[in-house]
Every structure is written in structure tokens, then in C-alpha cells.
Amino acid sequence: MEIGRPYSRLIHRLEACRPLLPEDRQHIADLPLTVANFGAGQEIVRQDDAPTRCTVVLSGILSAHKRVDRAQRQITSFFLPGDIADLSALYLPALDYGVTAVGSAVVAFVPHNALQSAMDRAPTLTEAVWRQSLIQAATFREWLATIGRRDALSRVAHLVCEIAVRLQAVGLARDLRFSIPWTQTDIADACGISNVHANRVVQKLRRRGLVEWNTQGISILDWSGLVAVGGFSAEYLALAPSLSLAPVGKPIEMRLRDAGQATPPA
Amino acid sequence: MEIGRPYSRLIHRLEACRPLLPEDRQHIADLPLTVANFGAGQEIVRQDDAPTRCTVVLSGILSAHKRVDRAQRQITSFFLPGDIADLSALYLPALDYGVTAVGSAVVAFVPHNALQSAMDRAPTLTEAVWRQSLIQAATFREWLATIGRRDALSRVAHLVCEIAVRLQAVGLARDLRFSIPWTQTDIADACGISNVHANRVVQKLRRRGLVEWNTQGISILDWSGLVAVGGFSAEYLALAPSLSLAPVGKPIEMRLRDAGQATPPA
DNA sequence: CGATAGCTTGAGCCCTATCAACAGCTGTGG
């Protein structure tokens, strides 16, 4: 996975939240940052810590999780390249969740004070950051509805749809095919089910011809079928209809808009 | 439920997120607002609408809910006096949830542009608003962990603990007694269980001597027991330890701090 | 070539949903 200039992913992602001015992009490019690598399962920010820097995903995938009853774990978010994983710590005293690498990942750390002073100088940048935060909140609500009111099959289908749309939005999925280093236990912890049952649900999705799913990656064979099973609608992700993020040249934003209406993406 | 000057509840609530300057308080007091009454079950903001004003609870309780599969409903938040129910719409195009009055309620509507210009002029006010938003996000994460990983008894216990602490923080509960106009169906929809099962869980909480619970209200008889059952810890609510909101004079903030550590509050 | 991590499968059981019926209370209208 190539990274390019380290801040480009962040700019792309924020731009999907709100179009930026050239000076905003310059502010981001000027941010001091530390790049670090993490292996699968490594903890990047510990729950209850009070970090003084923000964690930006450059490549790979992170998860936010909370421990419940010392044995159980609930994943509350997945962070994809360009996402800021611990924005909350910028204003709240301690982080109420831990951040872990799912598979190996590359992240950039940006000191709070540098980010804060960039935001003080660039109002549209501030707005983009807050929008990302509000979109994350909308995603929590969507997960709440899904976990609270849908059965296991729908939960997993919904999660796969969300990840697919988000990965396409940052150019890491094409034609609804992508690879993602999560395990079935990660999926179980995100969907509030047991790992054994997650396995059975994945098999059922395969048997129904909705997805092709192996260790190499996931490829969605029947988008509208999967959308129907998961009750998915991409609106809560608030992806700008005009996000021009085509990674190599194809007009992939067409697919994304379709995904938003839950219509077949090809 | 007396309201006092309409903006006082909002000031108190924001002050719990971040201490305000006198000029901030003045900015709030100068906000133009429209006061409105709603009956039990009335919809205040419809899902998918794009409101141009924010909804502040003055008295009573609101819920945010999402519809799932046209028959199911998931409540994602309860809003208590002083809370802003639809902050998200200030920056995102449409609201991904509906807002409904639980019992009868009085709300104030504040136009977005007025709120925005007040925030432009008062940075600490802005910070307080964003903190409230981040606390709401932290609450979503806590609910996700609870609904995803705890059984029905824990979910209801956890919800009751949260509401108790939040009501005490705004002076609407004393000695862990409060009245709240929700129905068992509301509780079911918030906890992701059926209304029949919610009833059985409430009865179990009563039988265990944890709560006294009738149509008049709820009184928590065994705080530490309830906290243990619900796996509750108030830290995610980020209540300032110094919040001096004692409604009549008793030093209720001691109890609140205790509640945060999940130790007996009396 | 073991070892470890992840995936798969089976069996039994428990929590919770669903369906159904009834009681209590409140407001409405004749």
C-alpha cells in the first residue's frame, strides 16, 4: 500500500467532509508529524490515557474498542486511511476507548497544539475536522440501531457494506473488491456476536452468493442483495456526492453515489 | 418542573462541559429563541430533515431514535434539560435520526446562524459546545459496548445509572430518586430488547432490591449493587468534578463525584 | 516440522423474541 506524501491521505479524507481552501491544504502539509509502524494487534493508544497528539491512519486499519467485564471486547469503530482515530482526546480529558492496529498499519502522530493552532488559523479546516467528528457520531448511531435491532446476519452484512463504501471513497476498493486484514473475531467483536457465530454468518453470506470471502479479501458479488440483507443506506456517512477521489483515473464517484442510494454499483 | 429564565438550563449544562466566561454567558442569554411545548410522543424533528435551528431541552425529556425495518425502533439517546438534541445538523446536511418528546416537554429553538455567530465570537463557548458533542459521542460508544456485550439486565441497570447521574448533574434528581416519564417500551427500544422482556427485567431489578420503580418514579435503593449489575462507570460522561449545580443548597456534587467512581452515593 | 493463530463444525442449552391474553388506568362520549 503506497502512502505518497504522508499528509495526502488526511487531506483527501477531510476534503470528503468539506472542500478545503488551498491555504487549508498548506496548513495540513505544514503540520509536524511523526510516522510510526505497528504490527497486527498492537495497541496504539491505551484506553483511559490522555494523549497529547492525534493519531492519523496512513495505511492499514485501526479499531477502537472498549473492554467489558475483563473478558469481553466491543469494537466501536474501524478507522481507515485518512481517518483521525482519537479526535475526542483533543478536548476531553481521557480517551474512553483503546486504539489497536488491525493487521499492520502505518500512522502519523500530530501534536494537539500544532493541530489546534492550524485550526485556529483556518476556519474551513476546523469545520472539516468537526464534520468528520460528527460523521463518526452518526456512524455510532447507525451501529447502535444495527446491533440493537438486527440479527447477526444483517449486522455483518451491514458492516461489510459500510467498509466497502468507505474504502471505495478513499480509493482502496474497486468494483466492490477489497482486502482487509481483520479476523472473524474482530468482526464478532464489532457486531456484538460470538466468533463462532460470526463464522457461521460469514458462511451463510457466502452460500447465498452475496460475497466471495477468503483470506485474500472480500469481493461483493451481489451488492443490492447484501444491501437488502444489511438494511444498509450510506447516507449517514455523509460522503460528498462530488468527492473526486478516483485513485487512478476511472470515475469511481459514480459508484459511490449509487452506493449511497443502495442501488447496484456497476 | 420550573424552568427559570429559559437559557439558564443551557448555561448550566454547557458549564458542566467547560467553565464559561461571563461574556459567554451573556452571548447565550442574548440568543434569540422560540419556546415550544410538546406532548408525549410528539415528533419534534423528523429523521432526514435538515433543520435550520437547534433544539435545546428546557424541561422534560427527549429521545433520538432511528427506525429499522419499518416496525422496529432503536433509541440512540435521551436528552435531558440543558442538552442540545440536534447539534449534528449544524454541520451535516440532514439529520440521521428523529427527535421525539418522551412525556411532555418544553424546548427552545435557536436558529443556526445565531448560534454560529455567537460561537464565532466566543471561543470558550465553542469549546463547550464541541465538548458536549464529544461527550455525546462517548455515550454512544458506551451504549454500543453495553448493547453489544451485556445481557438485558445489565443494559437496563446501566441505563438507569446513566440517567440518574445525568439527572443529578442538572439538579433533577436528589438522593438517587427521580421521576421520568418513559414507558417500558421506551426502555426496551433504548436497550435493544423487547418490551415484554424489559418488563421482566424491571421486575427482576425490583425483586433484587436494587430499585423502587413505579409510575411515580424511580428510586435507587442499592446504588453500588445497581452499578455492579450494569458495569457502570460514569467517567465517559466527563462531568466536571467541580460542577456546582446543587439545586437548592445541599452539596450534591460530592455524590456526583462518588457516582463517578461507582461508589455508594450517600 | 512443531507451533500458533485462525477457521470450521457439532451438540446442548439459555436468553430472549413472539404470540396471546388479561388487568389497571385514563380519557371520551353517550
Add this chain to the structure above:
DNA sequence: CCACAGCTGTTGATAGGGCTCAAGCTATCG
């Protein structure tokens, strides 16, 4: 004043989705 409807709470019976325990399988890796 009583009959009635509607909402909320309560209880019982039944069924099903998902958990737990347990074991076997597969693949990657040092």
C-alpha cells in the same frame, strides 16, 4: 354515571437465535 377504547404493564407458553464448550482442521512461520 357508565360503557368503551386505548395505552401501559403483567403473566404464561412456546420457539428460535445465538452462546458455550469442545474438538478437528488449515495455513503460515520460525
